[in-house]
Amino acid sequence: MMTNIDETCxxxxxxxxxxxxxxxxxxxxxLILSSFPGxxxxxxxxxxxxxxxxxxxxxxxxxLMDIRMPRKDGIEACRELAGDPDTADVAVLIxxxxxxxxxxxxALAAGASGFLLKDVDPDxxxxxxxxxxEGNALIQPSITRRLVETYAASRSxxxxxxxxxxxxxDREREILTMVGKGMSNDEIAAELxxxxxxxxxxxxxxxxxxDAHDRAQLVVAAYESGLVKPGM
Numbered sequence: 001m002m003t004n005i006d007e008t009c010x011x012x013x014x015x016x017x018x019x020x021x022x023x024x025x026x027x028x029x030x031l032i033l034s035s036f037p038g039x040x041x042x043x044x045x046x047x048x049x050x051x052x053x054x055x056x057x058x059x060x061x062x063x064l065m066d067i068r069m070p071r072k073d074g075i076e077a078c079r080e081l082a083g084d085p086d087t088a089d090v091a092v093l094i095x096x097x098x099x100x101x102x103x104x105x106x107a108l109a110a111g112a113s114g115f116l117l118k119d120v121d122p123d124x125x126x127x128x129x130x131x132x133x134e135g136n137a138l139i140q141p142s143i144t145r146r147l148v149e150t151y152a153a154s155r156s157x158x159x160x161x162x163x164x165x166x167x168x169x170d171r172e173r174e175i176l177t178m179v180g181k182g183m184s185n186d187e188i189a190a191e192l193x194x195x196x197x198x199x200x201x202x203x204x205x206x207x208x209x210x211d212a213h214d215r216a217q218l219v220v221a222a223y224e225s226g227l228v229k230p231g232m
Contacts, residue, residue: 013040014133017060019051019077020044020095021069025118029064029125036126048072052080055087062129064116066095067103075103075110082111082213091132091214109220111213165225167209173227175202179215180222 016039020026026044033039043058045051047069055063063081067074074094081087094107094115107115113132116125168176178188185203189196203215212218222228 013038014062014129015040015042015058015060016062016064016129017041017043017045017051017054017058018064019046019048019054019069019074020064020066021046022066025066025095032122032125033129035122039126039129048074048077051077052087055081055090056084059087060090061133062091062093064095064129065092065112067107075106078107078112079110088213093128093132108216111217113214113216164210165227168206172202172206172209175199176206176210176218176222177227179203179206179218180228182219 016033018026018029018041020029023046026046030041030044033041042060043054045054048065049072051063051065051069051074052072054060065074065078069077072080078092078094081090081092088111091113092107092111094103094112095118096103096107096115097118114128116128120128165173174192175188178191183191185196185199188199192199203218206212206218207214210218210221212221
């Protein structure tokens with residue numbers, strides 16, 4: 001269970017859209033989310049193409065996206081949203097099951113903010129949406145790290161432009177390595193004996209230098225650049 005956050009969520013509700021080709025799944029998530037204060041479901045999409053159109057039309061804060069869908073899958077849709085300035089701010093949470101974990105790595109590389117298992121506990125679902133909405137990309141860093149580690153090891157050719165690593169300072173490379181290992185800002189701050197605010201500043205600068213969409217892509221960059229290797 002994730003750490004609880006105040007469910008009152010002052011101000012405007014978090015606007016959520018749901019993309020899944022199974023009607024039962026969409027309706028189930030809508031029903032679950034309707035019971036939480038501060039969260040509003042603003043639309044549903046039946047495939048990736050529909051999800052992109054919905055995101056452009058409704059501009060949700062968070063989009064729950066299945067991976068395997070007809071016409072356009074969730075990864076392609078995620079990549080399209082991340083590459084469009086009008087929808088780049090939509091936080092995409094990939095919905096997955098254990099039998100398709102190999103796609104999570106590609107989803108993170110495409111710009112997804114994180115992922116959820118489809119059997120997620122309702123409280124954790126609402127919590128994940130709030131956390132992503134607040135700008136924290138990785139919902140479950142340790143689990144994401146294990147998935148990235150497993151599938152990064154199977155990639156024969158990195159897709160990350162490693163030359164950008166040379167633009168980082170020694171401290172930034174050190175922090176990127178820790179991010180790649182799944183460490184939180186607080187954990188990094190404790191390890192380096194600096195403040196969490198200083199860590200956040202460094203992470204922000206690293207994202208700019210590496211042209212990373214979010215913290216999740218920093219994990220991918222850390223592995224593909226060789227700063228972090230499977231098993232480290």
